Amino acid sequence: MKKNVLIIGAGGVAKVVAHKCAQHNDELGEIAIASRSVGKCQVIIDSVKAKGSLKVPAEIKAYALNALDIEATKTLIRETRSQIVINVGSAFLNMSVLRACMDTGAAYLDTAIHEEPGKICETPPWYGNYEWKHLAECQEKGVTAILGVGFDPGVVNAWAALAAKQHFDQIDSIDILDVNAGSHGKYFATNFDPEINFREFTGQVWSWQNRQWTSNSMFEVKRTDDLPVVGLQNLYMTGHDEVHSLSKHLDVPNIRFWMSFGDHYINVFTVLKNLGLLSEKPVKTAEGVDVVPLKVVKAVLPDPASLAPGYSGKTCIADLVKGRKDGQEREVLIYNVADHAEAYAETDSQGISYTAGVPPVAAALLVARGDWDAGKMVNVEQLAPEPFLELLDQMGLPTRIKDEQGDRPWNA
Structure with missing residues (x-):
């Protein structure tokens, strides 16, 4: 059973993820939020506290992080004892955060395909250009990586x-x-x-x-x-x-x-x-x-x-x-x-952020419970849909x- 969540990103979607993780922190454990701006992380934490979202009393910690720095991300995963990483930062970060998770054994969840800043609309299938190149490594290491688990994709x-x-x-x-x-x-x-x-x-x-x-x-x-x-x-x-x-x-x-x-x-x-x-x-x-x-x-x-x-x-x-x-x-x-x-x-978020932010937390709960702890890299359609949709109904x-x-x- 995996526990403790590191949220990477501090935008509107990350705010929803933080609120929903807080509402289920009895199962998900300790929550940390990291981005380049620790101030933006603190604004999210203040919102969570103001709304009374924490299910059980706990402290949410904020960290400054350049998630393109793989070693720094690995250090933070270990420091926070995070076994689940929810990446809702820029899509430019995906491969760096995924590498940190593969090296530390933490489960990896994101909501979009990786992108390179200087490239647009690469040859399809887009997942084949980046994420799917690590299918074998995730399988060998037993690392759970659930790709595109927002709303669409997700x-x-x-x-x-x-x-x-x-x-x-x-x-x-x-x-x-x-x-x-x-x-x-x-x-x-x-x-x-x-x-x-x-x-x-x-x-x-x-x-x-x-x-x-x-x-x-x-x-x-x-x-x-x-x-x-x-x-x-x-x-x-x-x-x-x-x-x-x-x-x-x-x-x-x-x-x-x-x-x-x-x-x-x-x-x-x-x-x-x-x-x-x-x-x-x-x-x-x-x-x-x-x-x-x-x-x-x-x-x-x-x-x-x-x-x-x-x-x-x-x-x-x-x-x-x-x-x-x-x-x-x-x-x-x-x-x-x-x-x-x-x-x-x-x-404190608009509906687009809400629809994107709730699903990765539902997925994190399923990973924590073992239902979706696949031990390999998967897209959402490869997993049982029923427990996911049942959780979303409740959330x-x-x-x-x-x-x-x-x-x-x-x-x-």
């Missing part, structure tokens, strides 16, 4: 596994639909790290169609769906992490990811891109200073964590699965609806199913 992967296990004999397509129908009241902002957010949309859009990788450009392919609670929404096909593991682990010929965007977001994004302001490549100013345009844009946009107090509305994330069961064609929508205001009331992210029998809880 929960949507578990839904796909559930669909394959319980609802279909054969799946023809999985369309992952991500809608944020909330409003933050700002002229323009991103819901998580702007640098990572924009990088998703400036390269090629990779999807899995007819059992092969297919490339499109951003905002090229559009669909409109009428979804529970949030209603009619325009969604655009984009590349995303979960497509790269689901296409490997599930026998499904078509897997696509779709995200909702309003016209205003598309217009501003297009102007920024056309001006070259979303480039990750350095440019030299007239004064001879080297700057990265994307980092400048990030610096002038609102901090995603600052959006939480005024955020209203709801999110809806779903797997639309089509295939056959008992010789009959069928369609199943597996989904969750989250509320920004409710997320803020509980964790504030209930799953529902809509099909020919109606709209109901997933396990009703």
